[in-house]
Amino acid sequence: MPEPILEVARLNGWYGESHVLHGVDLKIGQGEVVTIVGRNGVGKTTTLRAIMGILRRREGSVKLFGAETIRMVPEKIAKLGVGYVPEERGIFASLTVTENLFLPPILAPGGMSVDELYTLFPNLKDRGRSQGSKLSGGEQQMLAIARVLRTGARFLILDEPTEGLAPVIVQQIGRVLETIKSKGLTVLLVEQNFRFAAGVADRHYVMESGKIIDVINRSEITEKMERLEAYLGV
């Protein structure tokens, strides 16, 4: 593939004294949608945090847009064009919806305009003045995705976007991801809901005990379904 958007090699990570990531290897090319799947607690969220620079103690190599970022602070990493949607969504309670939407600064031209965003996320349209805390789970998830889409980030990291959401909203998020994909953005996704993941992703990395143990392409899903179910403990 041409120069990958994300290239992770031998990534090790610690929470304090606890060694959580044991040498993660990943590669994502431009325009791809890739997921990390695995059981609870294997290190999926930790990997995302390590890539984003939020995990303090990490070693190895993380290359974003060709630049080595293992020593970088989060704000520098973001400025390379990375948009982060955390697991807890991170909607600020003391900010209004509009303030939340406009908080992440523009990182590059080409981000979605406010009108485009309101078209994609109609439930946010008239909620501008509400406090962030007043939104439902689904609305918060929409807002969390919308605000990084506004920034012009070319690489999006989403942590469990469908967690705890009603099927109708999950479908909506699926459509949002299709739109993101059609714009040529690159996405790294962590998802517990494998059916959802299978619907959108080109490739799945399977994680176990802080390491990637398998890679399954979209085309291989049916034949490797049993193996997958074993990994995910279904």
Next chain:
Amino acid sequence: MSATALFGQLLLGLINGSFYAMLSLGLAIVFGLLAIVNAAQGAFYMLGAFFAWMLLQYVGIGYWPALILAPLGVAIFGMVMERTLLKRVYNLDHLYGLLLTLGIFQIIQGMFVYWYGTSGQPYNYPYELTGGHNLGFMFMPNYRAWVVVASLVLCFGTWYAIEKTRLGAYLRAATENPMLVRAFGINVPMLVTLSFGAGVALAGIAGVLAAPIYQVNPLMGGNIITVVFAVVVIGGFGSILGSIITGLALGVLEGLSKVFYPEASNMVIFAVMILVLMVKPVGLFGRER
């Protein structure tokens, strides 16, 4: 007790209250971001007054420019302190921040006492604000009216900046979840340093406003900070507006008690504090952090 005396004390109470408000506002901003109580806040108040005095004494620069230059100097001093010293204790128990700023307070106050002794230096009212107006029920000195107006403008201006502007949104977000704000590309450490500067500048400008009224004295920081702490405990660190209202209200309360029960006037704020602690330990506007 004549009406004139009553209103005179009320006015003084309002002035003290606005100083309490400005200092506790500065404390609240820093606390929100860092969860550290800046015990040196009183020293910055004193530095503001002293910088104004020094500007006049050594450089011949008067009150009006000092109103901008002194707080600026205080802010720079504070930001240097934050970058070099305070930053090192962010990862520790927050009590160490309190202890560190306490130590810094001792150093600053101690040096100024050593250089200038404990009797105050006089600082003249700016010419434009001498004299006053007879309002019928009281005589209103121009300078005091100015202090009240200026303080209210500063307090509510700060409130507005925090609650209603883009920069304020950055600040409020960083108070809630600094890591996520960084992950959006915002330089939070810089934001913290600048906010610290702003927080101490508020104390500094209060010092300049106070200089003609209370004289410029190395001990003025220590005298005011214990009351400010009581104000903060009463108000809680929950809201910016809460700090302002609590500071003003307690100043007025203190002023009123001077009228009716002067022996207990020092104690009244502490009595209120004990009452609030028994009834609502988080403070009147407090939220569990």
Next chain:
Amino acid sequence: MALQVSDIGAAESPRSRSIEWIGLGVGVAVLLAVPYFVYPVFLIKLLCMALFACSFNLLIGGGGLLSFGHAAFFGGAAYIAAELAKMYGFPFELALLAGTATGAFLGLVFGLVAIRRAGLFFAMITLALAQAVYFLALRLPFTHSEDGIQAVPRGWLFGVIDLKDNLTMYYVTAAIFFLGYLLVRRVWKSPFGQVLRAIKDNQPRMISLGFPVDRYKLANFVLSAALSGLAGSLKAIALGLATLTDVDFTTSAAVVLMVLLGGLGTLMGPVVGAIISVTMDDYLAGIGIPVPVVIGVIFVFIILVFRRGIVGEVIALWQRFEASRSAPARK
């Protein structure tokens, strides 16, 4: 992360216990011999402050609570004891008792108000409460505000021992200090002390286990206040003076420094800290360097670099030494 406290409550080997006994023995010997080398009145002052520091350590090292108001207990007791001894003819031991009770009472009042909060707020509340006590001391007639209570008579111990002689007064002081130190040590190592440390490390867990944590914390606070009161009354009577300085913030800050300097949560730390602090105070005042500045610099230095304090660092070194001796070299 809690305040950095050296863990003395940890398992004791027979070796460390015998070292402790030797240490105590050496301590007693030093206490007995030292007045022949150092001016007894200075030693009295030092021992009172050392007792004050030990009692403060009960709260901060044992309970993990930083109080900025201990001067209220120390100075409040000083005033009461001095007044009772001077104006009401209380004998020495009763005056001390009254002072201790004053400390305990104030501790109870402060504790009831403050104990529900922790950390920063606890510190600020105790500071403000102590300031209230300061204002009381300023206003109440019997304290004579700026002048203080002077020429407090030492009287006789148990009606039998005349305390006028400085050397005698010193030995009585040393005995009281030593008893106080043993009491602190006993409490520290007792089940009560262990529960307190457990509360300090993980209060929610202790609550879920059914411990009445507020009562434990309050009891510890009152004990600490009472012993501070003992130290204050002793100081007032032995040195003959109770002043506003005893109740003001600088005294509260001084005891914090002593404990930090010597080592939070170590038994000997407060004593070492007191020795250094009082000696330095005396010396610096003599050569005219501003004492608060030096204290502030030391504070800052300790917090940035030296958080375990002197005794704490020594203990840490010792533990590292022990570990490398007993275990084979590891990665």
